[in-house]
Amino acid sequence: MPRSLLVLLLLVAAVAGSWLARSAMVRWRDLRAAQTYELAAEARPALVRAGAAALCLMCVSALGVAVLLGERGGVRQAVAAVEEGRSAGSADGAAASAPVSAAPVSASASASPSPSPVAFAAVGRAAGGELMQGAVPGPDGRARTVRVWLPAEYGRNATDRFPVIVLHSGTPGRTADADLPDVFDGVASAVQQGKARPFVVVAPEAPGGTGHPCDLVAAAPQAVADDAALRSAVGAAFRTLPAGPAGWSVLGVDGGAPCAAAAGLARPDLYGAAAAVSGRYDAKALTGAAAEAPGAVGARLLLAAAKRDTDGVASGRAVQAALRDAKSRAEVRTSEVVQDYTPERERLRLVRVAVQYLAEQLAK
Structure with a gap:
């Protein structure tokens, strides 16, 4: 498989895993808060997201090994791609929690300088x-x-x-x-x-x-x-x-x-x-x-x-x-x-x- 495609797949898996892990943590905090007050709450959403995040982590590990087996130049490019994926995941999380955000959160939205308003x-x-x-x-x-x-x-x-x-x-x-x-x-x-x-x-x-x-x-x-x-x-x-x-x-x-x-x-x-x-x-x-x-x-x-x-x-x-x-x-x-x-x-x-x-x- 071409090394550029491996890097692309690694980036996608890293971004997806970051978003899923953050979402699982949010769901888990809500579940703990509900249990503290003896409220009925479903654990399935948090478990599904945690499982998906773990799967993404496994994919990142496998793809990382494949990329690292390449040339030295490829190693440096893979590391840069992973860091870029982490930055994109962090930007997505900031866009979801920003108090003045009015646009749906997505990888493309995090790259835009000003989110577009919600359409009603x-x-x-x-x-x-x-x-x-x-x-x-x-x-x-x-x-x-x-x-x-x-x-x-x-x-x-x-x-x-x-x-x-x-x-x-x-x-x-x-x-x-x-x-x-x-x-x-x-x-x-x-x-x-x-x-x-x-x-x-x-x-x-x-x-x-x-x-x-x-x-x-x-x-x-x-x-x-x-x-x-x-x-x-x-x-x-x-x-x-x-x-x-x-x-x-x-x-x-x-x-x-x-x-x-x-x-x-x-x-x-x-x-x-x-x-x-x-x-x-x-x-x-x-x-x-x-x-x-x-x-x-x-x-x-x-x-x-x-x-x-x-x-x-x-x-x-x-x-x-x-x-x-x-x-x-x-x-x-x-x-x-x-x-x-x-x-x-x-x-x-x-x-x-x-x-x-x-x-x-x-x-x-």
Whole structure:
């Protein structure tokens, strides 16, 4: 086999092995964090990546021996190729973890001086607005789906900037609107009734690797779905207010409610307010998340449930009492008066109440 081809194969194996090893370490840290808090987590992704990295290492060793059997000049060229592969692998890792990155991580992207922004394409219409979708790289380098709902008011003035609601999902690998397609109707109705200003709604795919993404957020607040890369991508593609508590909030409905509560309590530095609708909560875990929140500003959280949802009402009251007993800085309100003919109509009204609360709190 020509020596140049051996060097090329060696370079590819080194880069692939570096990326797989880094990805396996990330997955392993997530698994250890989940096990620490007795959360359900899958070890298979980490094991698969570790095995693939080991296979790449074997290939690098075999190819290295083949190249080293060549001439002395070939030896020096092989060493240079390996060092170049390591540099490319390190550049890929930096691109995946950079807080302002908005482009998918790849070997070609690491070579470009400035990554291109994420492209969002229209995938339909909902509640009078436009639904966009894009793919943003996650902490492990894997592209994740992000849906963005633009209200009808977005296209009426090309200079207006809009506050953001991050809509959390409680289903691994899915966006919240996939389980609750009518959630945008609740947001739009709050605006139509004059109870809130228009919001841009960002619905990121819930992280995988565990069957309980919301428990993971409570245990490790850095695991919020809208990390720095996602916020940068959204800010570059849409006319939103700058990321931060002055213009960004978080919402969760049903299965996503514990995610929103945990994110809001743990990260008041990211969200100006949080609202959780019809959820079931772990009061102890949420109290712990609130206690470790950065900064001196307390979180602002609304826990809303329909009047006939006795379990949801009791769960919300338990969280409120636990935070009060722990003397938490968090300001927690509950809403328990909504009732209507069907659960769907109650959910619509509860989302409307939640959006009104978020609008009021961001205006302060």
